[in-house]
Amino acid sequence: MNTASWPYFDPDFDGLSERVYGPVCRVTIDNESSDECTVLKIDSVNKQGLLLEVVQALTDMNLTILKSYISSDAGWFMDVFHVKDGSGNKVTDQNVINYIQKAIGANKEAMVKARARNTKFLESKTSAHEPTAIEMRGKDRPGLFSEISAALADLHINVVEAHAWSHNARLACVAYISDQSTSSPIDDHRLATIEDHLTTVLRATTSQNTGDDVCTNQQEVKHFAGLPDHGRWEGTMTDVERRLHQLMLSVRDFDGPPSASGPSSSWPRSTANIPLGGHDDEEEREKKECQVRIESCDEKGYSIVTVSCKDRRRLMFDTVCTLTDLQYVIFHASVDSDEGYAFQEYFIRHVDGCALNTEGEKERVIKCLEAAIERRVCEGIRLELRATNRVGLLSDITRVLRENGLAVVRADIATQGENAVNAFYVRDMSGNDVDMEFIKTMKREMGPIDLDVKNETPIIRRTSPGNGNGNGSGNGRPRFSVGDILRSHVERLSHNIAIG
Structure with missing residues (x-):
C-alpha cells in the first residue's frame, strides 16, 4: 500500500517567523493596568500613514484618546493608547474589542481584501441604487449653504447625506445625491448641468476687483464616478472628515478670512x-x-x-x-x-x-x-431637526434660518429610512450672539418638525448705544417678532411636510 508522508512542523517553530519578523500587526487590549481606562498596545511593521489609520479606526468607534505614546523608529511601530468609550468608561464590550483587533490587528489585511471583493460585487449588483457623491469647495458667505440647497431642490435632486464645514470664510462640502423621481444615480449629462449650476452659485461673489478673493479655480464642484474612496457607502465618517480637511487645506483656509476691505468680505468678524x-x-x-x-x-x-x-x-x-x-x-x-x-x-x-x-x-x-x-470648533448653536424626508426639505429649513439672520457654519445631513436628521451649527450673520429666545420660539412654532437645541449656554449679550439700524435697544440686532416673521414660512413648511 502506498503511503503519503508530510513534513512535520513543530508548533513552536511555526511561530518563530512571527517572533522574528513580527506579524502584520499585534494588538493587546489591557483592562487591568488602569482603573480608569483601557490600555491599547499596538506593535507592527511601520509604514507611512499607519498612525493615522490606527487613530482613525479608534475615532470611528467613538473612543476618546486620553493619552498616547508613539515610537516608530527603525521600521517598527510601537504605540500605547489610553482610551475610554463614548460613555466615559473602559472598553469592556467584547464585540467592540473584537472589532478593534480586526480593524487594527493581523486580520486587517484580510479584511481589506474581503472589502475590496465585496465592493466589486456591490458595484455590479447595486450601483443602480447608490447615490452619486459630489464635493464642493470655495469661498463662503452667509447663506451660501442655503443657496446650494435651493439650487439642488430646483434641479429636483434629493440630498441623501451631506457634510459641510465653514472656516475663515471658506467652505468645503461632501454630499451624496440622487435623482428625485428614481432615487438612482444621476447620469453624466445631468451631472454636468448640476456641476455648472453649483459652480455658478459658488462663484457668485468672486470679484475681479478684489485681490483677496479665493482664486476662481478653487471654486469648484466635482463628482465621483462609481463609489467614492471615502464616505458613507464605502468608508466611514472619518474618511469624509479627512476629505473635508483636505478640501479646506486646498482653499487655504489657514491664511485667515479675506481682507475686510473688499466688497466680497461678507462674513462678520468672529465674536x-x-x-x-x-x-x-x-x-x-x-x-x-x-x-x-x-x-x-x-x-x-x-x-x-x-x-x-x-x-x-x-x-x-x-x-x-x-x-x-x-x-x-x-x-x-x-x-x-x-x-x-x-x-x-x-x-x-x-x-x-x-x-x-x-x-x-x-x-x-x-x-x-x-x-x-x-x-471643528463652531462658534454657534447646534440645532438638530428631524422630519419626514422629502425633496426640498433641506432647502426650506435653511431658507427659514437664512431669512431670519442665521448662517449655517457647519452641517451634518443624514437620512434614516423615511426620516431626515439634520444637524446645523448656526451663528448670527451680524456677528452677534445668537438670540436664544428667538431659537426657543422657533422651536415651539416648527410644528411637525422636531427641533432640539444642543450645547445651550447662558449668553451675555453685548450692548452699545446704537447700531444705526433704527433699533434703540442697542443689542446689536433688532428683536424679531417670531410670530410675524416665521409664521408664514413655518406654516408653509409644515403643510408641505404633512402632504409630502
Whole structure:
C-alpha cells in the first residue's frame, strides 16, 4: 500500500517567523493596568500613514484618546493608547474589542481584501441604487449653504447625506445625491448641468476687483464616478472628515478670512475677536487659545511640533490627519490630556527625510495645524431637526434660518429610512450672539418638525448705544417678532411636510 508522508512542523517553530519578523500587526487590549481606562498596545511593521489609520479606526468607534505614546523608529511601530468609550468608561464590550483587533490587528489585511471583493460585487449588483457623491469647495458667505440647497431642490435632486464645514470664510462640502423621481444615480449629462449650476452659485461673489478673493479655480464642484474612496457607502465618517480637511487645506483656509476691505468680505468678524466685558472676555480667550510651536532637534534630525489647546473629541485625529496630508512622517509622539486641556508633542520629518529648516515652512505648518483644530470648533448653536424626508426639505429649513439672520457654519445631513436628521451649527450673520429666545420660539412654532437645541449656554449679550439700524435697544440686532416673521414660512413648511 502506498503511503503519503508530510513534513512535520513543530508548533513552536511555526511561530518563530512571527517572533522574528513580527506579524502584520499585534494588538493587546489591557483592562487591568488602569482603573480608569483601557490600555491599547499596538506593535507592527511601520509604514507611512499607519498612525493615522490606527487613530482613525479608534475615532470611528467613538473612543476618546486620553493619552498616547508613539515610537516608530527603525521600521517598527510601537504605540500605547489610553482610551475610554463614548460613555466615559473602559472598553469592556467584547464585540467592540473584537472589532478593534480586526480593524487594527493581523486580520486587517484580510479584511481589506474581503472589502475590496465585496465592493466589486456591490458595484455590479447595486450601483443602480447608490447615490452619486459630489464635493464642493470655495469661498463662503452667509447663506451660501442655503443657496446650494435651493439650487439642488430646483434641479429636483434629493440630498441623501451631506457634510459641510465653514472656516475663515471658506467652505468645503461632501454630499451624496440622487435623482428625485428614481432615487438612482444621476447620469453624466445631468451631472454636468448640476456641476455648472453649483459652480455658478459658488462663484457668485468672486470679484475681479478684489485681490483677496479665493482664486476662481478653487471654486469648484466635482463628482465621483462609481463609489467614492471615502464616505458613507464605502468608508466611514472619518474618511469624509479627512476629505473635508483636505478640501479646506486646498482653499487655504489657514491664511485667515479675506481682507475686510473688499466688497466680497461678507462674513462678520468672529465674536471671539470682539472685546467683551468682565469674565466673559477671559472665557472667550480661553476658548480660542491654541498654541502651536516648532523647535529643532539637531542631534536626531527631527522637528518637534508641540500643540496645546482645550481638549475635545477627535483632536488627535485632526492633528495627525493634517501632518500626514502635509507629507510629514511622525516618528515619535506623546499625547496627554488633563482637566479639559490637551498637550501633544510630535517628532517629525518630511517624507524626503528632511526636518523643517525654513521659517516659511514652519509658519505654514503652524497655520495649518491651528486651522485644523479650529475647523471643528463652531462658534454657534447646534440645532438638530428631524422630519419626514422629502425633496426640498433641506432647502426650506435653511431658507427659514437664512431669512431670519442665521448662517449655517457647519452641517451634518443624514437620512434614516423615511426620516431626515439634520444637524446645523448656526451663528448670527451680524456677528452677534445668537438670540436664544428667538431659537426657543422657533422651536415651539416648527410644528411637525422636531427641533432640539444642543450645547445651550447662558449668553451675555453685548450692548452699545446704537447700531444705526433704527433699533434703540442697542443689542446689536433688532428683536424679531417670531410670530410675524416665521409664521408664514413655518406654516408653509409644515403643510408641505404633512402632504409630502
